[in-house]
């Protein structure tokens with residue numbers, strides 16, 4: 163058991179060292195919710211720019227509830243895990259229709275909103291409403307795995323439940339939100355992968371420091387195997403416009419836009435894959451005429467290599483038939499800015515935008 167003085171030491175450190183972040187200025191439930199959802203899987207430094215842009219466009223629940231999904235996805239573009247943005251739109255509609263546009267204050271009501279799990283519900287209820295609910299994210303798990311010198315994995319239900327119980331015994335009723343944020347801040351600034359224990363305000367309570375096992379904590383499950391994927395994508399240009407299509411609702415990255423293409427099959431070259439994919443996906447006969455770029459990126463446990471080619475019609479131009487997309491069409495290069503693309507495809511768009519040779523290619527091919 164960690165001593166009662168723990169919270170006082172931690173909060174004193176937090177008051178002196180916490181980062182000034184835009185959502186900390188006004189801990190309104192909507193602001194806390196937006197920042198917490200954005201911060202999942204994303205570094206805080208990157209979140210700030212997205213947060214500011216989002217709050218300008220959707221300053222409150224009502225403005226978000228009225229937005230089109232396309233607009234919401236566009237403001238999420240680059241953050242990844244797009245189901246988070248779609249769920250925020252759904253949750254905003256529930257708040258407007260079911261709660262009169264006022265963010266619910268009850269933990270169970272908040273937890274029942276689309277896309278809000280235990281962590282986010284705990285963060286909103288404690289930070290915005292001052293209720294003593296734990297908010298246990300990866301940072302908090304890491305800190306407590308070390309403080310308690312936990313031999314069990316913190317990713318398992320047993321380990322997580324132990325941490326939550328410990329937080330409940332420590333969380334002060336008068337500063338619940340600050341306590342949760344202080345633990346997260348400690349995990350983000352001091353108790354990092356290679357922790358700076360000499361700077362730690364709760365070093366005296368840390369069992370793994372005492373036992374010399376800091377670097378063996380937290381105990382994690384074996385990492386999942388990385389899968390390597392080779393893909394080919396074709397940018398079909400016709401009369402200065404480029405063909406893009408919108409992914410179906412039940413596909414990976416639903417609602418996002420892309421240039422047609424797909425996985426390279428055994429024995430295929432990237433060019434052959436593009437020709438086949440175009441025939442399957444949009445029933446167009448095309449020629450890959452020039453390599454644009456090879457883009458390498460990681461997506462969850464996938465390591466993707468995407469070969470990108472400029473293409474033209476191989477035969478008389480015809481209308482695409484969108485067999486594997488919700489919709490699509492030929493767009494002007496400038497129009498691509500208003501569509502949300504997955505990260506790899508957005509990099510392709512940005513490359514073409516910044517490479518002067520494409521100014522001419524767009525109009526000449």
Ligand code: SF4
Pocket residue numbers: 305308309352353354357358359362363364365368370371376
């Ligand atoms: S003493 Fe080191 S390992 Fe323990 S909580 Fe502090 S920073 Fe983390």
